[in-house]
Amino acid sequence: xxxxxxxxxxxxxxxxxxxxxxxxxxxxxxxxxxxxxxxxxxxxxxxxxxxxxxxxxxxxxxxxxxxxxxxxxxxxxxxxxxxxxxxxxxxxxxxxxxxxxxxxxxxxxxxxxxxxxxxxxxxxxxxxxxxxxxxxxxxxxxxxxxxxxxxxxxxxxxxxxxxxxxxxxxxxxxxxxxxxxxxxxxxxxxxxxxxxxxxxxxxxxxxxxxxxxxxxxxxxxxxxxxxxxxxxxxxxxxxxxxxxxxxxxxxxxxxxxxxxxxxxxxxxxxxxxxxx
Numbered sequence: 001x002x003x004x005x006x007x008x009x010x011x012x013x014x015x016x017x018x019x020x021x022x023x024x025x026x027x028x029x030x031x032x033x034x035x036x037x038x039x040x041x042x043x044x045x046x047x048x049x050x051x052x053x054x055x056x057x058x059x060x061x062x063x064x065x066x067x068x069x070x071x072x073x074x075x076x077x078x079x080x081x082x083x084x085x086x087x088x089x090x091x092x093x094x095x096x097x098x099x100x101x102x103x104x105x106x107x108x109x110x111x112x113x114x115x116x117x118x119x120x121x122x123x124x125x126x127x128x129x130x131x132x133x134x135x136x137x138x139x140x141x142x143x144x145x146x147x148x149x150x151x152x153x154x155x156x157x158x159x160x161x162x163x164x165x166x167x168x169x170x171x172x173x174x175x176x177x178x179x180x181x182x183x184x185x186x187x188x189x190x191x192x193x194x195x196x197x198x199x200x201x202x203x204x205x206x207x208x209x210x211x212x213x214x215x216x217x218x219x220x221x222x223x224x225x226x227x228x229x230x231x232x233x234x235x236x237x238x239x240x241x242x243x244x245x246x247x248x249x250x251x252x253x254x255x256x257x258x259x260x261x262x263x264x265x266x267x268x269x270x271x272x273x274x275x276x
Contacts, residue, residue, distance in 0.1 A: 037164055037165070037166060037170075038061070038062055039059055039060055039061045039062055039164070040059075040060045040062075040162040040163060040164035041057055041058065041059050041060065041162065041163050041164075041199055042057065042058045042060075042157050042158060042160045042161070042162050042163070043055060043056065043057035043058070043157060043160070043163075043198065043199075044056050044057075044153055044156045044157040044160060045196075045198070045203060045204075046153060048073070050075070050077065050078075051075055051076045051077035051078075051206055052073050052074070052075050052076075053073060053074050053075075053076060053196060053203075053204065054071075054072075054073040054153065055070075055071070055072060055073065055074070056069075056070070056071045056150075056153045056154055056156075056157045057069075057070050057157065058070075058157060058158065060162065066124070066127060067124075067127055067129070068124065069120060069123035069124050069127075069128075070120060071116060071119045071120055071123070071150070071153075072105055072106050072107050072116055073105060073106040073112075074103060074104070074105050074175060074196060075103070075104040075105070076175075076194040076195075076196060076204060076206035077194070077206055077208060077216070077218075078104055079104075079177075079192070080100055080104070081104055083109055083110050083111065084100075084101055084104045084105070084108045084109050084110070085098040085099060085100060085101065085108060085110075086098065086099040086100075086101055086108055087099075102177075103175055103177070103194075106145075111144060112144055112145065114143070115142045115143055115144055115145045116145075118140065118141055118142060119140065119142065119145065119150065122137075122139070122140045123154070128154070128158065129158070130158065131155045131158060131159060132151055132154060132155060132158075133151065134147055134148065134151055136151075137150060137151065163198075163199045165199075166199065166200045167197065167198070167199055167200030167201030167202070167247065168200060168201070168202075168247055168248060169197055169200050169201075169202065169273045170197075170199065170200025171200070172197060172200070172272075172273045172274075173197075174196065174197055175194070175195065175196045175197070176194070176195055176269075176272050176273070177192065177193065177194040177195075178192075178193050178265060178268040178269050178272050179191065179192050179193075179265070180192075180261050180262075180264050180265040180268060181261075182209075182261050183260070183261055184259075184261065187209075187211075187228070188211065188212040189209060189210050189211040189212050190209075190210045191207070191208070191209055191210075191261055191262055191265040192207070192208045192209075192210060192265075193205060193206070193207045193208075193265050193266065193268075193269045194206045195249075195269065195273070201247060202243060202244055202247055202248075202249075203244075204244070205239075205240045205243050205244065205249070205269070206240075207236045207239065207240055207262075207265070208236075209232055209236070217229055217232065217233065218233070232259060232262070235253060235257075235258055235259060235262060236262070238253045238255055239251075239253055239258070239262070239266060242254075242255075243266075248270075249266055249269050249270040249273060250266065251263050251266035251267045251270060252266070
C-alpha cells in the first residue's frame with residue numbers, strides 16, 4: 001500500500017490501482033496519431049449490466065522493466081454512489097473522511113476494492129505471458145470476483161493483438177465526462193456524456209438525459225416514453241454510433257435534427273478531448 005500524507009491525513013491507495021489510468025502517462029508525453037509509441041498494450045473490454053465496463057490490460061514497455069497488469073471495471077452512467085469512495089485516515093489509523101471519486105470503479109468500491117488490489121498485485125507478481133488455467137490462480141484470494149471469469153478475460157487479453165500506435169485522442173484522459181443543463185423549460189434536467197478510450201481510440205460514448213428528479217431516461221419503461229423522449233433516445237443512439245464509427249466526436253447528426261442542448265453537450269465533449 002502507498003500512503004499519501006498531507007496535513008496529518010493518510011490517503012490509502014493501492015500502488016497497483018494508481019497505475020490503472022496513469023502507469024505509462026510519461027512514456028511518451030506527446031503522441032501523434034498513427035505513430036508507434038514507446039510501449040505496447042493488449043487489452044480487453046467487456047460490457048456488463050448497468051453500463052459497467054470490465055477491463056483487463058497488459059502494458060509492455062520497450063525496456064527491461066516488468067510488464068504492468070491491470071484489472072478493473074468502470075461505470076460510464078452513474079456519477080456517484082455511497083458504495084464508492086476513497087478513504088482518508090488520520091495518524092491514528094481512524095477513517096477521517098471519505099473522498100468522492102470522479103468516476104465509479106471497482107477499485108474505489110467498498111465491495112470490490114480488496115479483490116481488485118489482490119488481483120493486480122498477483123498478476124504483477126506472476127508476470128504471466130501465456131494463457132493460464134484455474135490452477136495458475138490457486139494462490140489468488142478473491143471474495144466476489146469469479147476466478148473463472150479472470151482466467152477467461154486474461155486469456156482473451158494475452159492472446160489479442162498488441163497495440164502500439166496512438167488513436168486520435170491518445171493524449172487525452174483515459175476516461176472523462178461533461179455535463180450540460182437543459183435550457184428547455186418543458187424538459188428540465190441535465191445532459192451527461194462520458195467517454196472511455198482504448199489507446200487513444202474512442203471505445204464508448206455514454207450519453208444520458210437525467211431529469212430534475214435524477215431519473216435516467218434510459219431507465220424508463222418503453223411503454224411510458226413520450227414521442228419527444230423517443231426522439232431524444234434516437235438522437236443519442238445516432239450520435240454515439242457516428243462518433244465511434246468516425247473516431248471523432250460528432251456534435252450534430254447528419255441524419256436528423258439534434259436537440260440544441262445535446263449538441264452543446266457534444267461540443268463540450270469535443271473540446272474536452274482536444275484540450276486534455
